[in-house]
Amino acid sequence: MTVSGAGHRGFWLWATSLGVYAFLYVPLLIVVVYSFNDSRLNAEWVGFTWHWYDVLLHDEDMLAAVGNSLFIATVSSLIATVLGTMAGIAMHRYGVKALTFMALTPVAMPEILLGVSLLLFFIQVINLTLGLVSIIIAHITFSIGFVAVIVRARLAGIDESIFEAARDLGASPWETFRHVTFPLILPGVVAGGLMAFTLSIDDFVITFFTAGVGVSTLPLRVYSMIKIAVTPEVNAVSTLLMLLTLTMIVLASKFSPDVLRGKT
Amino acid sequence: MSLLELKNVTRRFGDFTAVDNVSLNIEAGEFFTLLGPSGCGKTTILRMIAGFDLPDAGQILLDGKDLADTPPEQRPVRTVFQSYALFPHMTVAQNISFPLKMARIPGKEAAKMLHETLELVHLADKADAYPHELSGGQKQRVALARGLVNRPRVLLLDEPLGALDAKLREEMQVDLINLQKEVGVTFVFVTHAQVEALALSHRIAVMRDGRVEQVDEPSRLYGSPQTRFVADFIGHINMLEAQVLEPAHGQFRLGVSGLGEIMTQPLHGVAVGSKGTFAIRPEQVRIGVHGEIQELKNHFPGTVRHFLYRGDVTVYKVSLANGAVIEALLPNSAPGRAELFRVGDAVNVGWRHDAGVFLHE
Ligand SMILES: Nc1ncnc2c1ncn2[C@@H]1O[C@H](COP(=O)(O)OP(=O)(O)OP(=O)(O)O)[C@@H](O)[C@H]1O
Ligand SMILES: [Mg+2]
Numbered sequence: 001m002t003v004s005g006a007g008h009r010g011f012w013l014w015a016t017s018l019g020v021y022a023f024l025y026v027p028l029l030i031v032v033v034y035s036f037n038d039s040r041l042n043a044e045w046v047g048f049t050w051h052w053y054d055v056l057l058h059d060e061d062m063l064a065a066v067g068n069s070l071f072i073a074t075v076s077s078l079i080a081t082v083l084g085t086m087a088g089i090a091m092h093r094y095g096v097k098a099l100t101f102m103a104l105t106p107v108a109m110p111e112i113l114l115g116v117s118l119l120l121f122f123i124q125v126i127n128l129t130l131g132l133v134s135i136i137i138a139h140i141t142f143s144i145g146f147v148a149v150i151v152r153a154r155l156a157g158i159d160e161s162i163f164e165a166a167r168d169l170g171a172s173p174w175e176t177f178r179h180v181t182f183p184l185i186l187p188g189v190v191a192g193g194l195m196a197f198t199l200s201i202d203d204f205v206i207t208f209f210t211a212g213v214g215v216s217t218l219p220l221r222v223y224s225m226i227k228i229a230v231t232p233e234v235n236a237v238s239t240l241l242m243l244l245t246l247t248m249i250v251l252a253s254k255f256s257p258d259v260l261r262g263k264t
Numbered sequence: 265m266s267l268l269e270l271k272n273v274t275r276r277f278g279d280f281t282a283v284d285n286v287s288l289n290i291e292a293g294e295f296f297t298l299l300g301p302s303g304c305g306k307t308t309i310l311r312m313i314a315g316f317d318l319p320d321a322g323q324i325l326l327d328g329k330d331l332a333d334t335p336p337e338q339r340p341v342r343t344v345f346q347s348y349a350l351f352p353h354m355t356v357a358q359n360i361s362f363p364l365k366m367a368r369i370p371g372k373e374a375a376k377m378l379h380e381t382l383e384l385v386h387l388a389d390k391a392d393a394y395p396h397e398l399s400g401g402q403k404q405r406v407a408l409a410r411g412l413v414n415r416p417r418v419l420l421l422d423e424p425l426g427a428l429d430a431k432l433r434e435e436m437q438v439d440l441i442n443l444q445k446e447v448g449v450t451f452v453f454v455t456h457a458q459v460e461a462l463a464l465s466h467r468i469a470v471m472r473d474g475r476v477e478q479v480d481e482p483s484r485l486y487g488s489p490q491t492r493f494v495a496d497f498i499g500h501i502n503m504l505e506a507q508v509l510e511p512a513h514g515q516f517r518l519g520v521s522g523l524g525e526i527m528t529q530p531l532h533g534v535a536v537g538s539k540g541t542f543a544i545r546p547e548q549v550r551i552g553v554h555g556e557i558q559e560l561k562n563h564f565p566g567t568v569r570h571f572l573y574r575g576d577v578t579v580y581k582v583s584l585a586n587g588a589v590i591e592a593l594l595p596n597s598a599p600g601r602a603e604l605f606r607v608g609d610a611v612n613v614g615w616r617h618d619a620g621v622f623l624h625e
Contacts, residue, residue, distance in 0.1 A: 159347055159349060161345045161347050161349040162349045162350075162351060162352075164314075164316055164336075164343075164345070164349070165343070165345060165349035165350075165351075166351075166362075167315075167316075167335070167336040167337050168314055168315075168316075168336050168337070168341075168342055168343045169337075169342065169362050169363040169366060169410065169411075170337045170338075170362075170363050170366035170367055171337055171362075171366045172337055175366060179362070179365075180351060183353050184352070184353060
């Protein structure tokens, strides 16, 4: 049976973590709750309504922004998944520290730095008109590292002789990749892709720097709305965004449980 | 012409020579074993035969053809890895069919070969299981089946029984012998367990520090080791410093330190006065109290110092009058009589003149 001292300690541990989780989730919960509030103000609860979601669905600008966001996220996460997977395999295969370092730097670098440097690069170096393309390139840049790290973690967990066995049993390097390596890293690839998608959908800072005028994404649109007033429509769109992000994270963790356990 | 031929093969890692000028001839249908202590280069040799590694010098020939430019997937050689290396995302049947699929063997024929191989290793009821659902012995058999399914010329086995417990190991040894006989594929087997090597092989190459010390049949390796290392590595043996005194009556007289003069079998090409080691197996040393020992050419009085009861046999350590300590082994064949002598008993030990070997230095 538990000694009473340990019981007390257990209680405080519980209480503290409860506090931390409350701190993390109560603001989010308030956003969700007020998206159903039948009032123009986020001040007091008046009554339940779907009204703000209805407003959202008829807001042309908002819908365009959502469309852009989904398009950017899909294209950038697909490309980042392919490139990141290749980078992850190379990192594992050649074990070159510099490769790992280079793929991870964009992950750790302050977003504002990345945003500014990409902006300068696009405008001054390659003379690219800012818009969808520049946003997509920017998003690929910061997602590759995540995909690569997840794929490499997957590979590191596989017995190296499995790949030799495939060659030994008559598979060419390409057949080994197709029948053995790829199926084994697939969960990591999918998890990495979902991560990249989530990161892209949510990104504000880097997108802000690389979007130029004319093209807006969901986070940019929300930002420009709250500059005027925080209406419950912002709550509604935030709620939907939260739902999408959560789904992605849950899916990613399903495919590759290590991702959420911080094993990467 | 031998099936597989290694000619002066050398492999260096940095300035360390892992395989040093090794030459071997392995015949078709043979169960050939590389035996040696950890780190002596056994795995490195297998990896070069399989094609995962290349020699720095020398050649590896299969059917007389140099393999240097043949990638692993094109060599008719298969490997059973110590870790089994089964594909975790494939069932037993898919694992075993993998080489058939790679060789593009048509479905009907492939199915037949799969079926036969499953029967061969008694795994028909596990065809749809995944590797993580199998026991160690079953995984082992899948790895064997996968290696044998499209009948390679050579099967390389790197300590395949290493991960199994003692009982299963013995069972698998018998299975391996039968399997090899049945399929007729040449086996190159790697182990550092000498008992296993003796039990399984047609021929054994004993290795030490990247070099081959002796290649021979198990009984000759055990009975006539040619170097101190081989004598010591395989089984137990008494070793005493010795010098050739003179040939007498068609037999040799040796001066053995701590023992005195002994008679031994004729030795060829050994000059009088040459120094070396006299080595004799404990089971060749007879031990007793009465006259029957005195009738042997070599016999010495001594005192029992220790004994080690091992169930089937008892090992006695006898210190002799002139200082040598000799181990003698006595089988416990008579029921209830495991302890024939006690510590401190005065005994005689002796051996026939043709027992034991002189190892020239
Ligand atoms: N890729 C490598 N790089 C550097 N040294 C190596 C490499 N592969 C093997 N060696 C060295 O070569 C020597 C022989 O290795 P090998 O694996 O062939 O030994 P082994 O006889 O199979 O030993 P064990 O019974 O322990 O498996 C060892 O000292 C090992 O450290
Ligand atoms: Mg080895």
